[in-house]
Amino acid sequence: MTVHRPEPDRDSREWWERVARREFAVQRCAGCGADRFPARAFCPACRSEEWRWRAVPPEGRVESWIVSHQPFVPGLAAPYVVVMVRLAAVPGCLVHGNWRGDREPRGGERVRAVFRDVGEDLTLVDWEPAR
Amino acid sequence: MAKRLLEFRNATAIAGVGYTPFTKNSGASTLTLACRAVLAALADAGLTADDVDGLATHRVGDSAPPTLVGPALGLADLSWHLDQFGGGSVSHAVVGQAALAVAAGMAETVVCYRAINARSEFRMGGTGRGLPVSPEVQYQAPYGYVAPPQQYAMYARAHMLRYGTTAEHFGTLAVTQRANAAKNPRALMRTPITLDDYLASRWIAEPFRLLDCCLETDGACAVVVTTAGRARDLRRPPVLISAAAWGGGQSHLSGGDPTVTSAAALAPRLYAQAGLGPGDVDVAEIYDCFTYSVIVQLEDYGFCPKGEGGPYVASGATALDGPLPVNTHGGFLSEGYVHGVNHIAEAVSQLRGEAGDRQVPGAEVALSTAQPGYILPATSALILRRA
Numbered sequence: 359m360t361v362h363r364p365e366p367d368r369d370s371r372e373w374w375e376r377v378a379r380r381e382f383a384v385q386r387c388a389g390c391g392a393d394r395f396p397a398r399a400f401c402p403a404c405r406s407e408e409w410r411w412r413a414v415p416p417e418g419r420v421e422s423w424i425v426s427h428q429p430f431v432p433g434l435a436a437p438y439v440v441v442m443v444r445l446a447a448v449p450g451c452l453v454h455g456n457w458r459g460d461r462e463p464r465g466g467e468r469v470r471a472v473f474r475d476v477g478e479d480l481t482l483v484d485w486e487p488a489r
Numbered sequence: 490m491a492k493r494l495l496e497f498r499n500a501t502a503i504a505g506v507g508y509t510p511f512t513k514n515s516g517a518s519t520l521t522l523a524c525r526a527v528l529a530a531l532a533d534a535g536l537t538a539d540d541v542d543g544l545a546t547h548r549v550g551d552s553a554p555p556t557l558v559g560p561a562l563g564l565a566d567l568s569w570h571l572d573q574f575g576g577g578s579v580s581h582a583v584v585g586q587a588a589l590a591v592a593a594g595m596a597e598t599v600v601c602y603r604a605i606n607a608r609s610e611f612r613m614g615g616t617g618r619g620l621p622v623s624p625e626v627q628y629q630a631p632y633g634y635v636a637p638p639q640q641y642a643m644y645a646r647a648h649m650l651r652y653g654t655t656a657e658h659f660g661t662l663a664v665t666q667r668a669n670a671a672k673n674p675r676a677l678m679r680t681p682i683t684l685d686d687y688l689a690s691r692w693i694a695e696p697f698r699l700l701d702c703c704l705e706t707d708g709a710c711a712v713v714v715t716t717a718g719r720a721r722d723l724r725r726p727p728v729l730i731s732a733a734a735w736g737g738g739q740s741h742l743s744g745g746d747p748t749v750t751s752a753a754a755l756a757p758r759l760y761a762q763a764g765l766g767p768g769d770v771d772v773a774e775i776y777d778c779f780t781y782s783v784i785v786q787l788e789d790y791g792f793c794p795k796g797e798g799g800p801y802v803a804s805g806a807t808a809l810d811g812p813l814p815v816n817t818h819g820g821f822l823s824e825g826y827v828h829g830v831n832h833i834a835e836a837v838s839q840l841r842g843e844a845g846d847r848q849v850p851g852a853e854v855a856l857s858t859a860q861p862g863y864i865l866p867a868t869s870a871l872i873l874r875r876a
Contacts, residue, residue, distance in 0.1 A: 362633075365627055366627060367627070422650065423643070424634075424646065424697075425694065427692040428638075440633065440639065450745070452745075453628070454628060465646075476631075482631050
């Protein structure tokens with residue numbers, strides 16, 4: 359399956375590099391301790407620019423999902439499922455990915471990340487039901 | 490309410506509205522569409538291009554900026570102009586900005602317009618165009634999750650899970666608006682539909698079907714903003730700008746509550762500025778890029794409690810003969826998609842009593858709203874009233 363390749367910026371490049379190493383990490387603010395995703399230089403809570411990466415369990419709950427019957431991105435085979443997950447470790451954050459269950463998701467169900475290699479130089483995060 | 494905001498209330502007015510036909514293929518450049526709509530709005534007001542000293546538009550994707558429209562119409566000197574990025578979320582902010590400029594004396598006659606060949610040349614939900622300008626797209630596009638129908642469907646599902654909102658609720662809204670469009674000669678889609686037609690329409694992105702989605706359209710629409718005093722001397726009954734608000738909440742791309750839009754934060758400011766509440770609104774033109782966006786805004790603008798938008802629509806409340814007629818022209822779902830400005834123009838027509846078969850009797854106060862703050866966190870809205 360071809361994908362639209364992400365275009366990492368100076369804030370996000372390391373997040374993608376960690377995903378490529380199968381590490382799921384968010385940023386923890388050194389000023390106030392708030393965790394955040396997606397990757398940004400500034401803490402939106404206290405505006406500190408000091409932070410570190412923190413590996414967190416790649417787990418969450420299904421907030422919503424769609425079954426896309428049009429590919430919208432060239433090369434994808436429809437239908438496919440995109441799920442929106444509320445991270446257990448960072449409840450204010452929503453993470454997206456393709457669904458890897460053998461049935462449709464259920465609202466609120468517990469899920470965990472699955473790392474998917476696309477070619478040799480890109481790894482994406484998908485989601486499957488937690489076992 | 491600050492004294493100077495009270496001075497702004499009803500200080501400016503919309504004195505004219507103009508349209509090009511809404512079509513699937515305009516056969517004209519976007520610039521040509523913009524010029525035609527601007528001239529039509531001026532003619533409606535009883536003005537000419539020589540009276541214009543301000544132009545304003547908003548854009549994402551296809552657009553004709555004031556720096557092209559001004560020279561194309563031979564405007565010698567624009568004392569004020571605006572080309573605001575932001576898509577449908579700022580459609581109403583543009584009119585608010587124009588009203589500020591007029592109230593401050595920066596310009597006397599500003600034409601706000603939107604021109605777009607969104608059907609024949611630049612599809613909003615298509616695959617051949619650039620991705621939205623947001624760094625968060627990188628976390629979504631690799632999953633085939635890029636288009637507004639997908640994003641709104643995701644939020645709609647969250648609302649269904651949380652509040653029990655149903656496909657029948659969405660469908661009732663589509664059916665109701667089509668019934669309004671049947672009374673609107675300008676509407677692209679005028680054949681009445683039933684709930685069964687809605688439920689039988691093909692999936693786009695579940696839970697959205699084809700009839701949940703607005704009509705990508707070629708067309709342009711414009712409104713003339715001037716001082717309330719000057720508007721009284723012009724050809725048409727003036728429609729006062731009682732309130733204009735814009736702003737943003739949190740990005741729904743990265744977190745927050747997906748069942749609440751930025752409109753929830755904006756609405757109290759908007760009503761306070763107008764000195765009115767939701768109970769005073771006689772007619773509402775609500776940004777309906779998708780059925781769900783109306784349901785969530787009915788909640789966030791205070792017409793019903795949170796989570797009750799679906800049952801409110803199903804009760805018939807938003808029909809032409811209901812207590813809150815919504816999208817009397819058929820909206821983006823059935824009239825056409827001119828990125829917010831045709832909602833403002835319809836509100837003006839209603840308040841002037843010129844909406845023909847779809848006229849809401851005695852309409853004095855109208856709410857018109859922009860994209861509610863999903864996708865981009867900004868939104869905007871106007872409260873207009875008959876002079």
